[in-house]
Amino acid sequence: MSRLDDLRGPVPARAHDARAIAALAANPGCARRSLLDAAGVDKDAAARHVGFPAPFGQSQFAITRGNVFESLVKENGCAELLRLLRELMGLPIAQVGYQDVENVGAHLRASHTRALIDRAARESEDSAVFYDHPLLSLRIAGQTSYLEPDVVAFQLGGRFHVVEIKSFSVIDGQAEPEKVAAAARQAAVYVLALRALMEELGHDPERVSHDVVLVCPENFANRPVASLVDVRRQLAVLRRQLARMTRVDRLLEDLPEGLTFSLEPDADGVPTRSAGELAEALRRVPARYAPDCLAACDMCMFCRDEARGCGSTDLLGRQVRDQLGGVSGMDEALGLAEGTREPEEGQEEIARLLRLADRLRRECVA
Template identity: 30%
Template sequence: MNGSGTARGNTRARFEQWAKNPACRANTLSAVHNVRMADVARRLGYRPSFGQSVFALTRGNNFERQILADGGARLLPELVRHGVLPEGAKGLADLRVRMNGGPLPSLPAAIDATRHWLGVLAGQTDSRTPLPAIIASPTVRIPKGVMLPEAVLILDVLAVRYDQGPPPELIVGEIKTYADRGGHTDPHKLAVARAQAGLYLHALELVLAEMGCSHVRLRRKGFLVLTRPGSNFPSVRAGEDLRHQAERARRGFELLEAAARGLPPFSPVADDPVEAVMRAETEYSEACLRFCDRADQCHASAVVEGNPAVLGDEVRRFLGEVDLGRAVALLNGEDPRSAGERDLLRRLRRAGVGRP
């Protein structure tokens, strides 16, 4: 939930933005240099369309505040009930910044406090020493070399188990405001939440390694905290397997690094960042409709170019290298001009259309 734009330095949203269409250079530039695509769209004369409901934001903040209030009085019992934490687990270390209802003055302070706690946990030698079972909003800066020019991630919540240590075991959790409707919960939203949790798992791995604390155990199965339908009480989904999502994040970081290195030289001070994103090449796909404020402009260009993506990813895959204009010409009886067109015509006939 912390990734919803509460801090400019929070990298999670930018990484996810890039991961939705890594083939688009404009998208890569926007993600790497933290240039909002909404600003680009506005400059191009389009209305940004991915605003967030003011009421939903308030609800999200309230929900997080309520479940963490009084030492996690609402969240702790749910985590125990679902086996994330053992019976008797207690204590909460609040690393939230003030703008999110916490005690810390700034993101750098939250980063320092997180490193402090990770160090304490790594150095724990006696599991009877009372340490918190929940760490709220731990904030990490990913070691240099991963995602340029900065990479700060605010995790929603970490559960800590001491019953099989020392060292303790850390479990990554992701908080969302939507209702847990069992098997009817939106699978797309769940997938996004798991992807975010996997990214945090990977970030923690990197930070612990950098701190020389790799002996701290990180559980590969995390948990999601959703709302009980129609209430502000949490519903915990335990045992969420994050292995593949963490691996996706690792690979994503590598690819993003490589993509960033391939970008034209850019100085955020000297260059106009919005202009730079505007000038960069785009790669329109159906996925853009779900996240990119510039999708309208790219769609209009794709129509002019005869890009089959305007009919969706399935049509684009089906047509391969053939553009829409040629595909329509083949449907209207023109002869194929290339091996690709001949193959397309064969497949069109197999599906029952085209001149026999």
Template identity: 45%
Template sequence: MLATALGSPAAFGQSQFAFVRGNAFEAKVKADGGTELLRLLVERLGGDADAPATAEVPDLTAAGPEGRAARTALALREATAAGGWALLDHPMLALEVAGSPAYLEPDAVVVHPDGTWTVVEIKSFPMIDSSADAAKVGAAARQSAVYVLALERIAAKTEGAEVAHRVLLVCPKDFSNLPTASVVDVRKQRAVTSRQLTRLTRVEDIAAALPEGTTFDPGCSPEELGTAVEAVPAAYAPECLAACELAFHCRSKARAEGAVESLGRSVRGELGGLTTVAGVLAAAAGKEGDPADPTVAALRRAAALRAEALAGVEGGVPCR
């Protein structure tokens, strides 16, 4: 809403077709009380156990996200104490982020008879010849790692419970609508996310540093909202496009300022003390910058090689 009010609506979400297709696939995976899902889980995770014919599917309905999170925690404890298989369909988990509760909804969590809890993510991108797009699998692993962290808060207060750091990723097989699955180890993503969460500035501290009367009410004029958003420091990177509704607003601002962040975090890291595109071009052209600076030297070398290559093309000498 804020992005729309600012005049830079986020182009988030799937097309209606992709949404319907994704929902139909998820329903197929979870059909018959999750029999196929549990078969895939047991098959991929190995172990001696046979796939169960049935599993408990507790009712998780409750009023509001807080009520649903409390209901989920209770269902997890009851299922662990019962010592059987249980499938929690769209549970609600709570995790404190920057001092405020955030509510998360994994596709499913499976409780094993030995008290292990496994996160299941169901995606509609295909797994072709047992492998899927690495970027999409990476995003799913980061997402699942957050669920693992949230589950660990509940497991810490549940006797006999342990959260698995290997999650089950379920996708359509090749170009069909048949489900297949792969186990993804999220230990690294869990550790990174955990570290990032402890470093986040608390929302109250950010709010306290804002000028008196600052509001993000989408009903305000775009100018007022623009001033309010400006008051909060931001560090745009192209990665924001996949995760934040303000991405288009921040990208326009970063581009208007010629900030090198708009080229990506890795490029930003390579450019050392050069923070603007104009500064980078001036350094490459030999107009600015210390020649002893390795970044400036590398830019000048790259510019010289480019000029040489272009001269070769223009002079009819083929580039190698």
């Protein structure tokens, strides 16, 4: 049993999805999140057990609506999707091939996806194929994560495009910018994974287009509408952040002996471990809380409470924290600003700036 299995305990590992990878890349310096994700710990369940459930998650109604919309777009071998793509991209073809990778069984999906993508990349440039439920993989901080997009990739003119189906509405040609941005970040993860696969198979990764096709319902009805979203910026951010991520093997070296985040359930499905014990184990791995965590990580309420408890400057956001350099506590920052605390070696410059800021604030207030 590996150290990561010990950390998770005797429960099935939770797979990463594209949303989780996009969020992981948003806070690459957080050791707590890196370890929990690498070990496949169910962060949502852990946060609930310690009494700090995350304030997000889709309602059952939204999940059902999303499933119904996706089935509509994909029914009859993606006939509706073909109509949309003909309009959006001027597809000159009458029909396309359709391959549902899910039909081959879970254990073969990854190898079947590889074989299909390889064949499509070698075949005639004028063929077009939809791949439903492909299984892709991506190396994250030294670990392989499997992505199970329910999106479809297709090839036309030698290019592959990722299609992202979302159930948020486009009203009068406009969708909520945050939702489009989240969909773009998620689609960028699929593009990255598909490019990695192309490279592995000896094909040009740039044949996977940075233009993803976003399909949403239009004007509160279930009629789908498609648009192209350029994810080049999201790809650049993702690549940079993933490269910077602390390697998990290095984090494992520093862990206390016997540490585990196990959520092993009893006969009623309730974790056998007390909430206090689990919280204590979580606190033994350093976190890097920032307000952005509130939109991205299941552990956010727990980490925010912890940061508040110790008066951490992390609460002020990444930009302020980085500007404060090595000053990690609010008391310390206030003491340096008010001159009641002597700067330690290396803190002279930040102390001077804090005193200046404090003087300017007092002048403004006066």
